[in-house]
Structures are given as C-alpha cells and as structure tokens.
Amino acid sequence: MTNSFAVAVAVARKDLIAEWRTRELVPALAQFVILALVIANFGFQIDSRNAPSIAPGVLWLALVFAGLVAFGRAFAAEREQASLEALMMTPASPVAIFAGKALAATLLLIGCEAVLLPALALFFGTPLSVQVVAAVLLATIGMAALGCLFAAMVARVRARELLLPLLTLPLWIPFIVAGGQAVQVAMGATGNYDQAMALLVDFDILFVVLTSLAARFVLDE
Amino acid sequence: MTNSFAVAVAVARKDLIAEWRTRELVPALAQFVILALVIANFGFQIDSRNAPSIAPGVLWLALVFAGLVAFGRAFAAEREQASLEALMMTPASPVAIFAGKALAATLLLIGCEAVLLPALALFFGTPLSVQVVAAVLLATIGMAALGCLFAAMVARVRARELLLPLLTLPLWIPFIVAGGQAVQVAMGATGNYDQAMALLVDFDILFVVLTSLAARFVLDE
Amino acid sequence: MSIIVANGLTHWFGKEVALESVDLAIDAGEHMAVLGENGSGKTTLLRILATAARPTSGRLEIMGLDALRERRRLRQRIGYVAHAPGLYPALSAAENLEFFCTLQGVSRTRAVEALALVGLAPVASRPAGLLSRGMQQRLAIARAILHDPKLLVLDEPDASLGSDGAELLAAVMLDRTVVLATHDHALANRLCQRTLTLRHGRSVGTATRLHVVR
Amino acid sequence: MSIIVANGLTHWFGKEVALESVDLAIDAGEHMAVLGENGSGKTTLLRILATAARPTSGRLEIMGLDALRERRRLRQRIGYVAHAPGLYPALSAAENLEFFCTLQGVSRTRAVEALALVGLAPVASRPAGLLSRGMQQRLAIARAILHDPKLLVLDEPDASLGSDGAELLAAVMLDRTVVLATHDHALANRLCQRTLTLRHGRSVGTATRLHVVR
Amino acid sequence: MNRYEKAAAGGVALMLAAAAAIFLFAPTDALQGPVQRIFYLHVSAAIAAYGCFAVVLVGGAIYLRNGSLVADRFARAGALVGLVFTTVTLVMGMLWAKPIWGTYWTWDARLTSTLVLWIIYAGYLMVRRLAEPGRQAARFAAVVGIFGFIDVPVVHFSVTWWRTVHPGPIIVNDALPPEMLATFFFTMACTLVLAAVMIGIRYRIETLTDGAEQTVTELARVVGARDAEPVN
Numbered sequence A, B: 001m002t003n004s005f006a007v008a009v010a011v012a013r014k015d016l017i018a019e020w021r022t023r024e025l026v027p028a029l030a031q032f033v034i035l036a037l038v039i040a041n042f043g044f045q046i047d048s049r050n051a052p053s054i055a056p057g058v059l060w061l062a063l064v065f066a067g068l069v070a071f072g073r074a075f076a077a078e079r080e081q082a083s084l085e086a087l088m089m090t091p092a093s094p095v096a097i098f099a100g101k102a103l104a105a106t107l108l109l110i111g112c113e114a115v116l117l118p119a120l121a122l123f124f125g126t127p128l129s130v131q132v133v134a135a136v137l138l139a140t141i142g143m144a145a146l147g148c149l150f151a152a153m154v155a156r157v158r159a160r161e162l163l164l165p166l167l168t169l170p171l172w173i174p175f176i177v178a179g180g181q182a183v184q185v186a187m188g189a190t191g192n193y194d195q196a197m198a199l200l201v202d203f204d205i206l207f208v209v210l211t212s213l214a215a216r217f218v219l220d221e
Numbered sequence C, D: 001m002s003i004i005v006a007n008g009l010t011h012w013f014g015k016e017v018a019l020e021s022v023d024l025a026i027d028a029g030e031h032m033a034v035l036g037e038n039g040s041g042k043t044t045l046l047r048i049l050a051t052a053a054r055p056t057s058g059r060l061e062i063m064g065l066d067a068l069r070e071r072r073r074l075r076q077r078i079g080y081v082a083h084a085p086g087l088y089p090a091l092s093a094a095e096n097l098e099f100f101c102t103l104q105g106v107s108r109t110r111a112v113e114a115l116a117l118v119g120l121a122p123v124a125s126r127p128a129g130l131l132s133r134g135m136q137q138r139l140a141i142a143r144a145i146l147h148d149p150k151l152l153v154l155d156e157p158d159a160s161l162g163s164d165g166a167e168l169l170a171a172v173m174l175d176r177t178v179v180l181a182t183h184d185h186a187l188a189n190r191l192c193q194r195t196l197t198l199r200h201g202r203s204v205g206t207a208t209r210l211h212v213v214r
Numbered sequence E: 001m002n003r004y005e006k007a008a009a010g011g012v013a014l015m016l017a018a019a020a021a022i023f024l025f026a027p028t029d030a031l032q033g034p035v036q037r038i039f040y041l042h043v044s045a046a047i048a049a050y051g052c053f054a055v056v057l058v059g060g061a062i063y064l065r066n067g068s069l070v071a072d073r074f075a076r077a078g079a080l081v082g083l084v085f086t087t088v089t090l091v092m093g094m095l096w097a098k099p100i101w102g103t104y105w106t107w108d109a110r111l112t113s114t115l116v117l118w119i120i121y122a123g124y125l126m127v128r129r130l131a132e133p134g135r136q137a138a139r140f141a142a143v144v145g146i147f148g149f150i151d152v153p154v155v156h157f158s159v160t161w162w163r164t165v166h167p168g169p170i171i172v173n174d175a176l177p178p179e180m181l182a183t184f185f186f187t188m189a190c191t192l193v194l195a196a197v198m199i200g201i202r203y204r205i206e207t208l209t210d211g212a213e214q215t216v217t218e219l220a221r222v223v224g225a226r227d228a229e230p231v232n
C-alpha cells in the first residue's frame, strides 16, 4: 500500500498546480462572486437601513453557488479526461485521493472567500470582523466535505451539473442556518453567537467523519 | 446551401429529444430551483411582512442561475462530445445552428419557470398573476439570446463554467432591473408596469438582433 | 486536374511548429496516404485540408476555391473523419445520421444506405454512446459520406476497425479523392496510389505505389 | 502456474449481453491476444480482467486472489491501458508520470525511465493536453508500467502508435503476463503466443501461435 | 530617447501640469473642502475610459468586417488602458465618497454601472487570454467589446435616468465657477492625451508581441532549413 498522506498531498498539489497553470477557477470565481453581489443589489433594492439584514443572505447564496462550482469542477475535470478511472486503478487509498481533492477544492474556495468577505464589507458596509470570518471558515469545512463527496459521486453520473446541487444543498442547510445566524449576530442582530458556532463545530465533526467513512464507497465503484 | 429553417428545427429537435431521453436538465433544474427557494428562506428570515419585497429578488437570482446552467449545458455537451466540430463541418449556416440550440435551451428554461413561479407563490405567498408571467417570459427571450451567444463562445474556451457567468451576467442586468421592477409592481409595489415592460421589449429586440448578427463570428471559428 | 493545391502550408502552435511549408498537389480521384511518426504533423495537415483549421501561413486551394475563405461552400463537398467520433450519445446510430442528413441538406434515405455500408444496420437503434469504440468509428465514417463528398479526409480511420476495416475503407474511398493518415504501411499501400511522409512537420518525400513496397 | 483463472465471465449491459460465459486460464509470462470484430466484447473482457469493471456473473481469480474482492491489492500488480488515455492536460508529460509514481508508491526515477522507454523524453515538459494522439497513447503506456506490474492489460494499445509501435510494445511486454486486445492479426501473431477470439461476447476458440499464422 | 519614450515623457509632463493647475490654480470648494479636487481627475479619467472603450468598439467592428490586425491591436490596447482609467475613476470616486457620503460604496446607479463597466472589460481581457490566441481570441473579444459598449451610455446617463446620490451633470449645466471649469478642461485635455499616448505605447507592445512570434517563425525556418535532410 502507498503512503496515504503522501497521496493526499500529491493529489492536492497536482490540482493546485493545474489551477495555477491555467488560472481557470479562482480569478473567475472571484469576479463571479462580485457579480453576484451586484445582481443581489438589483434584486433587493438595498439601502443602508436594510443592508445588515440582507447582507448575510447574499453572503450565503454567493458562497453556496461558488462552492457548487468549485467542488463540481474538482471532479468533473477528472471525469472529462477519463483520468478518474486511471486514479482509481492505482492502489492508492480512495479516501486519501478524496482527501487530496477536497483539500485543493477547499483552498480554492477559501481563496474566493478572501474576495467575497471584503467585497461584502465594501459594498454593503457590513463589518468585517474576526467573528464573521471564523463563522464562514467553520461552515466551509463541513460544506467542503459534503460537497466533495457528492461531487465525486455525480462525476460518474450523467447530468452532474444538476444532480450536484440537488444532493448537496439539502445537507448544506444546517451550515447555512447556523452559519447564517452566527454571521447575522456578528453583524449586529440579536442572538447567541457562541451557540451557533458550537453547532457549526458539531456539524463539521459529524460530516467530516461521515464523509471520510463514505468516501470509499463513492469512489471505489 | 441547406435550408436554414429546417436546420434550426432539426437542431432544436435533436436537443429536445436528447433531453427527453436522458431527462438530465429539466427535472433537476426544477428541483434545484425549489431548493434555491428553501435556501433563500433560511438565509433571509422571511416573514409575511417582508416576503413581497424579497420574493422578486429570489425569483431573479434563481432564474439567473438556472439560466446559466441551461445555456451553458447546451453548448458544453456539444463540446464534450467533440460534436460541435462535426456540426461546423457541415455546410449548414452557423446562425441557423445557433438559433436551433438557443430555441431548445429557451424552451427548457421556460419549463423551469413553469416550476419556479408556482413554487414562489407557494413559498412566499406572492400572487401568481398574468403580469408576473408575462414579465418573466419577456425577460427570458433577451436573456436566452445573450446567454446562448456567450455559451457558444465559452464552449470553445478553457474555463467555460466560469467565463460564462462573467460575460453574461453584466449584460443580463437590464433584464433583471426592468423585469424585477415589473414583477415588483405586479406583486403590489408602486411603479410603472407598462414602462418596465416596454423597456423589456426594447432590450429583447436590441439583443436578439445583435446576437443574430454576432452568432456567425462566434460559431464559425 | 488538381483537386488540392497547397503551397507552403505552415502551422504553429505557440512556439512549436507542427507543420512547415508543405506543398501538395492531389489530382481528382487520387488516393494519398499521409505517413509519419507520432507527432509528425499528420493531424495538423489533415485538419487544414478539411477546412477544420486554418494554417498560420500558406495558400490552399481546393476544387478551385480558396479554402481559407470559401469554407462553407467547400464543406458541402468534403467529408472528414477526425480522431474523436463526435456523435450524440443519447441519439441512436440512425438518428445521428438522420440529423446530419438534414444539416447536409440530403435525403434521409442516405442515412439508411450509409448505415448498411459500414455494417451498423443491426445496431441502428442503439444509442451511439453505448456502441463500442470501433462501432463509433464506423458511425463517424458513415457520417462523413452522407453527402457523397468529392473529397474525403480520413484521420487514422483504421485505428479501431475490425479485420474487415480495409474492405470497408476501400468501398468508402471508391471514386473519391482521398487523403488518409495512417500508421499502417500495408494498408496505405493497398488503398493508396501515393504516399506523403512527414517528419517533424516537414514533407520528407512522396512516393508512388511501386516505391512504397517495403 | 496460472496467473488468471476465469470461469463463466458474463457481462450484461441492460438487456444486451456483451460477454457470455468466457473461461480463461493464462499462465505466468504468457502473452495472450484477444481478437474479434467490433463490438464482440474485447473491451468488456479486458476491463473485467483489469478490475476496472465487475462481471455480472462469473468467477475471476488473479494471482491467487479473488479479483472481485481484493481489487486494491491487485491493482498494485496490474497495469491497464484503456481506450482513453486519461491524462491531466495541464500537467506536463513528466509531471503526469511523477504524479502517478506517488500514487503507486514508487520512486520518481521510474517516471524518467518510463518516459525514455516510450520515446517521449524530448517532449517531457510539454503539457499532456498538447501532445498528439499517438504521444498521449505512449504516455498512457508509460503510466501503466510505472509500478512494474506483473500483469499488463492493453486495450488496442497499437491503435495510434507509429511504425515503431510493435517494438515499443514488445519491450513493454517483456517478462510480463499480458492480455492484449487488437485488430492487427500480424501484430498479435508477432507479440503473443496465444490468441482468444470473441464473437458476440462468446469465446469462439483459442489458438497457439502456429495455428494463427494465416 | 525614441519616439515612445518622448511621448511618455510628454504625457507625464502634461499630467504634472494638470496637477499644478488642480492644486495651485483651482479654488478650494466652499462646501466640500480640498477633497473636491479629486473631481478633476475623477471625471477626466471616466471620459478617457469612454474614449478607450470606443476604440475597442470601433477596432472590434473593423476587425470583424475585414480581419484587420491593426484594428485588433488597437482594440486590445484600448481595453487595457480603458480598464486602467475605469479603475482610476472608481478608486478616486470611492476616496471621495468616504468623506462626503460617509461610506466608500453605496448601490447607486452611477456607481453600480461603473463597476459593471469594469467587470465587462475585465471579462474582455480574460476572453483574450483564455481563448485560442490569434483569430479566435480576436473575434470573441470583438464580440464582447461590441456588446460591452452598451454599458458606456448607461453609465453616462445613469444620473438622468435614475434618481441617484451621485451628482448629476454639472459641467454641461455651467454650474461651475470659471476657474474650476478651466482647470477641469485642462485636466481633461491632459488626461485624453495621456490615454492616447498609453494606447500608442500599448499598440507598439502588441505589435512587437505579434512580431516576436513572426520572428521566431522566421528564425526557426532558417535554423530548421540547415539541418533538414535532403528530400529524396
């Protein structure tokens, strides 16, 4: 058997190198996120009064769509090149391969968040505090685990662009609810920030564990 | 030269048959749209008071993302199978081919709207009137023309999933603004419905004409 | 009369030259095989001859028309089989061909004939995506002759055909001008009167049948 | 000693049978060619032997292990070249191989050796997506031997190789047990001691070299 | 100093002169104080950006008509320079907005449409980079440039079409004191010259890049010809 840790790192490294060479994902995702803000603005007629109540919703919508694209892309690319089968034909552990891909996708998504959060602060005048960043990052972990799991699953299925949101979104709801609450509180609404964060941590642990157990069945088929 | 009308019909027919056989797009898109409504529900903490002001925004966000997927898919599928080149190697007019693909994608998107609008009425309690439907359909025409043009373009370019929103969304804004206003008025806000609709018609004409002129340059390359 | 006249065809991919000043003159009805090692520029040349790509520089005249300008007119008379079959996986074999009949502006009965010719009649109603590799290749060949083109451009059409592949190709090439890329020298010798050998994108010699025999 | 023992391998795609009760026994070091018309089930059989697919029914033992259960263990000792090369287009040829070295758990020097063996050393730093069809095929072959597998499963590896393809394959197959699907009877005859011919998914006879000669 | 260095030096000198006029000649605004001096460059940069995007539009249209490489290079140059000036307008505007409106950004029609303008031409440059270099990139970009120009009138008329917090037309309405007006026109002239110089230099760079590929072609032909084997 090969060293699982080395495999995960190699897979993540390969994905990040490919992204760096082609610079496909991050710049466009970042601009896309800003555009989502612009569209949201037109849809909602935001003024300074209601911005703090709408900003969290927009944040989560943008994050959800950026995440769907980032995770979907991670496995779709392997599928298009038929390289997923080649990966699976090695003795490397499917869980390690999965972890590597999830790691790369998560780092890319965090790259987008590094654009999204300041943009949100700039355009909606909401505070960009440590609490907001912490809540978003915590939610990202669990969302990434789930998103990659289903992305791996749908990559081998027809109509993956469509099945992915369908499978992923329902299970992301806990993160959107808890994360949304945490961000709203951090932006000035009343509520219990610590409780929401604790919930996020619980869900993170639950889904990361479940995902690493399930990864084997999804990939090795 | 071949009969352009027959070509457009054949292309549209082929896409619709393939969709009917595989049932990839419409059911999943419809479920996706409903899920987006659910997510919006959690993100925005909607109550009966602010529903009418938030519903139009959610409608347009969902429509925009569904449209991006539908149009992107229309040409991405041809690209993946390398059949776009085979299409272009026939003497059929590129504009006719483009028109056929745009027609099929538009019909599919309208299929989604047939789910989205009732779902919106159900979830948000907003009225489902003829005026709302008319505004959405008018906006769909222009959005489809633009969306398909850029989808055809990015299908031949690296990073198509990302370039598509980037190019399309800025030019969809007029439809989102005018359509959004029309829908808001139709849902009870004050404003001029007829003026917004007239604007939509103007933009439809402008973009359909421009697109049919530009299609040649985008496809014949 | 020459059907293809090419002068100084050159193609660059970025800083790599894939084809360098290739000259050609192919007569009506002639069958020419393009030989050469992997990466010698065969596909690049064939794509240009089929009007699927444009050369970086050089002149190309096909059937008396400027191939860089009159692409649509020429495509009515050219059939091209590329590396990838380019079929619609959800449509059946017959539907794929019928669709391309419409685009070519020919009668749908051509689809039935072409299917029978390439031996796919038994699987006519099977979705193209479920056909084996060789069957897909046959379907791509059938598509290339739907409109009865004067000029056929075949890029390794034999690559995945079964043992009756040579006869099939001979039937398809009959009465047409053909440019055929292949690695199979025996096949080239059997089907073609002339060969053109490429090396690093340059023509290193053409030969007529007698000289090719090993 | 038999490396592969298969009993009654059967594979259904929906209502179509692609492989029907095929029995096999291949000895260590033996080279077996799988022949047959397009759609006769060669790819289906090879995918099963490479553990890339599971048969609908039947038993398969490879190197003494149950191939349906111990897939990961077996994959350390099997190299598989499929129809599609399955490379990362943005990574260079060398990077592709180095990446798979890590996944196979072998030293990266293997990548350099394999590249040289398939003749891709001059284009080692070119992105795989820009290689020609035959070069990509060579890269896929190089990848299949990185971990020095005991068993090689090659699905039409000759399909797009240049005229030195036969020697390359001979070098790769040396000292290994090999199952090779091809349409080229001459090649099968040259490289393999045995052949298995499939027709409509059924084995219609195996032969040793002497009988195959036309 | 060659032609381009001279032009660049001239452009910089003109901008310094404009700075002098802005800070020494123009009066301080009674209401807003010194921040109002942003106005001169803010508006001039916006108008220069419109000009650049017009170059993109016309260059693209000509390219689509007759495939003129010159037109395409001008379009390329115009997009990049226009994006720079749009950035200047945005940044200047945001710096101005903070003291006057108390926030860097608000969703005002003028501001939003300017941001969209920036995004459109950033997309233009991405298409150029991601499409296959040469004909395809040029054609695709030309189409984007033609569609994208629609936003320019939207930006300009946004203040009249919608109710905005951003000031409406004041120059055409003669609402400025003569010194301010003079300073503005001088700055605008200098900025337009600078934009023209930048496009010229960028055009030269594009020509050289195109030419470099050509030279490599020539060079390789010469070198290749030497070691090519005799044709039998």
Ligand code: HEM
Pocket: E039, E042, E043, E046, E047, E089, E090, E091, E092, E093, E094, E096, E097, E098, E100, E101, E104, E110, E111, E114, E115, E155, E156, E157, E166, E167, E168, E169, E170, E171, E172
């Ligand atoms: C990020 C923020 C801003 C952006 C993106 C922006 C954008 C623009 C643009 C594009 C123009 C050119 C309009 C044309 O001539 O077509 C313009 C003009 C102008 N801007 Fe701004 N602006 C911003 C902030 C401000 C602020 C804070 C002020 C002052 C309160 C201001 C005052 C003006 C004035 C006075 C003009 C000239 C109007 C005329 O006579 O046409 N801008 N701005």
Ligand SMILES: Nc1ncnc2c1ncn2[C@@H]1O[C@H](COP(=O)(O)OP(=O)(O)OP(=O)(O)O)[C@@H](O)[C@H]1O
Pocket: C130, C131, C132, C133, C134, C135, C160, D013, D014, D016, D017, D018, D036, D037, D038, D039, D040, D041, D042, D043, D044, D045
């Ligand atoms: N996924 C699938 N679904 C349904 N039928 C399939 C599928 N894959 C292959 N088939 C069918 O199974 C049969 C055997 O296919 P297979 O690919 O094994 O043939 P093959 O011998 O490799 O042919 P070729 O020489 O063309 O590569 C064919 O009739 C094919 O149409």
Ligand SMILES: Nc1ncnc2c1ncn2[C@@H]1O[C@H](COP(=O)(O)OP(=O)(O)OP(=O)(O)O)[C@@H](O)[C@H]1O
Pocket: C013, C014, C016, C017, C018, C036, C037, C038, C039, C040, C041, C042, C043, C044, C045, D130, D131, D132, D133, D134, D135, D160, D162
């Ligand atoms: N899109 C591309 N970008 C860069 N280089 C390319 C591209 N396509 C092909 N090449 C290079 O051009 C050269 C010629 O390629 P081509 O595909 O024409 O070869 P070929 O003779 O068809 O080879 P094969 O026998 O392997 O099919 C090769 O070195 C290849 O790497």
Ligand SMILES: [Mg+2]
Pocket: C042, C043, C044, C155, D132, D133, D134
């Ligand atoms: Mg080739």
Ligand SMILES: [Mg+2]
Pocket: C132, C133, C134, D042, D043, D044, D155
């Ligand atoms: Mg096969």
